[in-house]
Amino acid sequence: MSTRLDEPPAGVAPSAPPAGDRARLVRRHRLSRWDVKLSPYLYISPFFIVFGLVGLFPLVYTGYLSVHDWERLYYQRGEFIGLENYRFVLTDPVFQKSLVNTFSIFLMSSVPQVIVAVAVAALLDSQLRGRTFWRMSVLLPFVVAPTAAVLIFGSLFADKYGVINAMLEGVGLEPIRWHVDRWWSHFAIAGMVNWRWTGYNALIFLAAMQAVPRDLYESASLDGAGRVRQFFSVTLPMIRPTTIFVIVTSTIGGLQIFTEPRLFDDTPQREGGPDHQYMTSTLYIYVKGIEDQFYGRASAAAVVLFLIIVGIALLNFVITRRITRRQA
C-alpha cells in the first residue's frame, strides 16, 4: 500500500540508500506517522481533561454519593444504602412541588423569551439608525449580575412597599402578593429571567440573520413579498438551526434556574418561599445538601433532575428536527 512508507518498496534493495540514511528516514517516517495520528488527539485533549475533571467526575461522584447515607454531624459519607435516597426524593411532596414550579417558571420564561428574541433580532437586522447602539443595549441586562438584577426586581415586586404594587394601588387595583401567590411568584421570577436572557438570545438570532444571503431578500422583493412575508418565508426557515440551538440551550438553562428564586425569597431561610411556592428543583438540591445536610438525598435529586433534563433536551431536539424536516 502506498501509505506504508516505513517498509522499503520490494525489488529496490540493490540501489537502497546507505544504512544510516535509511534509519534516519525510517525515524522521520515514524515520527510523521505519529504526528498525524496523535496530534489531533493532543490538540483536543485540553477539553476532555477539563471536562473529565469538572464535568464527568462530579457527575459520576454524584451518582456514587446518591446510593450512600450521609453522616450529618461529621460531614462524611456514611454506609451504602442502595436506592433509599431515590425513594425518599421521589416520594417527597416538596420535590414534586419543586418540579412543578420548575416547569411552570421554565414555560413562563423560555417560550416568550424565544419569541420576543426573534422579533427583537428581526428589528435589529433592519436598517435602523444607530444600529450598534441598539444592539449593544439589548445585551446590557445580560451584563448585569443576576444578584444585582434581583435587587432591582426585589424592590419592584416587594409585597408591601413595592413599586408595582404602589402603582396598582394608585389606579385603584388590589395589590398582588408576589411572594405568596404561587403563580404570581413564578410570573415575577420568569420576568427576571426574561429580562436577563432575551437580549442575549436576540443577539444569537441576529448573528444567524446576518448570515442569510441578501440576494434571497432581493429575489423575494422582486417576487412582490412584503417585509412580513419575507420574515416568515425567508428569515425564519434560514435560521432554523440556530432556533434549535437556542431552544435546546434555553431549555437546559431554564430547568436549572437557581439564583433568581433563591434571592427573590426574602425570608431568612431562602428556600423558595416558606410554602415552597417557588422552590425550583436546583434549589431543592441546594436545600437538601447544604442546609439540611443530606448529601446523599441531594445527589439523588440531582441525578433525577439530570435524567429529566437529558430526556427533555432529546425530546426537544427530536421535535424541532422533525418540524424542520417537514417544512424544509
Next chain:
Amino acid sequence: MRITTTRPGRRPTSHRGRLAVGAIAALVLGLTAACGDDSDPTESADQEALEEGESLTITTFGEFGYDELIAEWNEENPDVQVEQTKVSLWDDWKNELNTLLQANEGLPDIVAIEGDFMPAIVAAPDRWVDLSSDEVEGRWLEFKSDAATSPDGQLLGYATDAGPEAICYRADLFEEAGLPTDREEVAQLMTTWDDYYALGEEFVAKSDAQWYDASGSVAQAMLNQVEFPFEEADNTVNVENDELRAVYDTVTGNSSSLSTGAAQWSDDWTAGFQKDGFATIPCPGWMRSNIRDNTGDPAPKGVVWDVADVFPGGGGNWGGSYLAVPKTSTHQEEAQEFAAWITAPEQQIRIFEQYGNFPSQVAALEDPALLSSTDPYFNDAPVGEIFSNRANAITVQPYHGPLYSDILAKFQEAITRVDQGADPEESWETFVDEVAALQ
C-alpha cells in the same frame, strides 16, 4: 475506491469502547481515592507561624461590633494582624460554613457561631479546637459556657454576648393610641403574655400600626421560655409536645390582627421600622443596633423608641454567639489568643456601650460602667440596669439538641406560612413532616 469495514491501523470499536470505559473508570476511581485520602477532618492541621503579610482570619455575621476593636488590636500587635469578613445574615453564613466544613478546607481561623448552632458543634467536638485554659476559667455565665462544653469537658467556643430580652416600644405610637408611655408604667402592663396580647388588641383598635414586628419574633421570644421545645434531653426529636403547640397556636391565632405579617429580616420587615409599621418588638440586647440602623440614626422626626424593663412570662435569653477555632486552622494558638482577648470583659463592655450587644461574662455584668450606661437613642433609658435585670430574670434555659437550629428554621417557616394566609393546621402538619425529613 476500496471499501473496508475496519480501516487499517484502527482497533475494532468494541475494544476502543472498553478502553474508554477503562480510562473513565481509572479517572473516577483515582479522583475518588484522592478525595477519600483527604486529611482526616478531626486531625489538627500543621501549625505554622504567621508570615509577613499574612493575617489571622475571622468571619462574623450581623453586627459583632468588632471593627474598632480589631483596628486597635492590629495596631498593638503588628505580628498578628487580624482580618474580619462580615456576612450580613446568620442563615447565609451557616450555609457557607456547612459547605466549608463539608470540604474541610477554606475555613477562617476563627468562626463566629450563632448560639443555636452551638449544639451541632458540641455534637461533633473533634473537628474543633479545645479552647479551655486557666485564663478563661469561670469567665462566662454558666449557661453560656455549658452550652459550648462537650460531654468530655472541652470548651469549644468563647461566648461573645448574651441575649437577655426586654420589650422595646415606640413611645410616640403608644401616646397616639392613648396608652401610657412611661417605661415603668408600660412594664407593669405586660408582665404576662396574656397581658401583652390584650394590650395589643387595645392598641390596634386605636392605631394604624400593628402591635409587634413579626410573628416569628414573638414566637422565638416565647420559645425561649420553653424547656424542651424541639428535643428531649436525650436528643430524640419531639415536636408534638403541648408546650410547643401552645406557642404555635398563640402566635398563629394572633398573626392576622397583631402582626405586620412580614418575615423577620425581610425587606418588608426592615421597611416597617421606617413606616411606623408596629409599636413593640421583643428586644434582646443586640436588637438595639438593628432597631437603630433600620429606623435611622438620628431618628426621623417624632419617632421615640424606648425600652421597658419587662419581659412577658418572665425572663428569656435570645441568642448570643460564640467564637470557635476549627482544627483546619494553621494558627490555632494565635486564634485562641485573639478570641480570648476580644471576648474579655473590658472589650465586651465597650461593644455593649457602642452597639448594645449584652456581655456574656460574670465580671462584665457587675461592672459599674455597664450598670450606669444609658442610651440616648432609646429616650435615655438606663439600658445597663434594664438588661442586667433582664439577665437576672432568666430562669429557664431551653434545651438545645444538635438539630435545634434546623428545626427552628422549619418552625419559623411554618409560622410565616400562616402569616401569608395558610391554614394553621395544614401548616403545622407540613412542619411535622419536614422535621421528620430532617432525621
